[in-house]
Amino acid sequence: MTERRPDKPLLPTLSICGSIDDAELERLHAEAFGLEPASPPPAWVERLRGHSLFWVTARLETELVGFVNVLGDGGLHAILMDTCVSPRRQGLGTGTRLVDTAAQEARRRGCRWLHVDYDPPLAAFYENGCGMSPTAAALLDLRPANRHVQA
Template sequence: MTIVYAWRAGFDSGALDALHAVGFGHAPGGIDWLSRVEKHSLGWVCAHRRDTLVGFVNVAWDGGTHAFLLDTVVAPDVRGQGVGTRLVQAAADGARAAGCGWLHVDYEPHLTAFYQEACGFAPTAAGLVALEKGRDKHATDR
């Protein structure tokens, strides 16, 4: 299985919407992902197997030295094969090349081994405020 990783690669918004829904356990939302990331992100990394999107990570930033990983997702049929780790490595490379000095990520406790051991993130203290009623402290952007 050959998977190609590409920084700021083109992708089909419907394919990412479906992958995001499967990865985060919600119904597809009809989001125009390509327009969203082109408008708001430093970059993103797509993982394609042939013409199929099998992984994605968004790299937001503050316009300066801090970049942030969002929406890291891997298709169920390729999980456990290093796809997520390679997505994060490519995102770090893209952020570094853009002049960023820091790459941040927030994650739920069950992802600690992935982000800290597989990807090399150091644990830090962080805070979170739910801005919408009904969101709990572990809610994700759905």
């Protein structure tokens, strides 16, 4: 059920491991990251079931408007991956609620640390909006050297 506040827009319903299909997640992912959706869509659901600790969905009625995948190391660490919110919902608290819900669920499952990698334009969102602390991290591009595409 979607909650309505008189002075605020509708709040999406968040679900841990909410039902999802490949096409709708590909549409949201493409929309959020400014890409063209792949056709046919990648096997998102298969990957989620095989590699995720859990995921969080955000829906307005039946429309998927937000998503975050949480990976785990089997111990104390959880990692946010593919956090995405429909551009129509950005700036309305949906992303912050997704990350907060993911943090609460990771804590409930025994994790102590929640990690995320992000581009500099998202620093304010993760650090100020979600309360995460910046850390030093490194990234190695594993694609063939002749392909120069930014990560």
